[in-house]
Amino acid sequence: MIRALSKSSTLCKAIRLGPLMLVALVLSIALPQVAATADAPAAQAAAAAANAPSPEQLRNASWIADGRLRFVQTCAYCHGTRGEGGKNKPFEERTGWDPHEIFNVISNGRIRGAxxxxxxxxxxxxxxxxQLVAYVKSLSADFAGPIDDKSPK
Known part of the structure; x- marks a missing residue:
């Protein structure tokens, strides 16, 4: 009987460790993928920052015009043609907008409540x-005005 108890205790320990080992295995596979997925927007934001146009390029009149055309065709349904639509503050009332943040939201989307x-x-x-960022920035209250150079780099 003592021998039977020791065998059943070992069996119980093995059964208890089995699911733990399974969980450890699943986590060791899943967590790196979750971390890589979570880092993807950060990596994309870093790459976009490296390729970001200068502040002068974002004020370029032709970039703003191209961005406006795309905005009216794609974004106006929700935002209005000048960013006055939706439930958020109108674009013309905004100041201090970071172009990288605007780029990130357009690129990756965003969910805030509803x-x-x-x-x-x-x-x-x-x-x-x-170019969309250039147009959106051109609508903000603190926009310094367009630059007419027609060939941004």
């Missing part, structure tokens, strides 16, 4: 998104 903006990085090139 407000959801889709990701556009699969629909637009980086340059097209930066």
């Amino acid at each position: 407000n959801a903006m889709p990701s556009w990085k699969e629909s637009f090139s980086e340059r097209e998104i930066w």
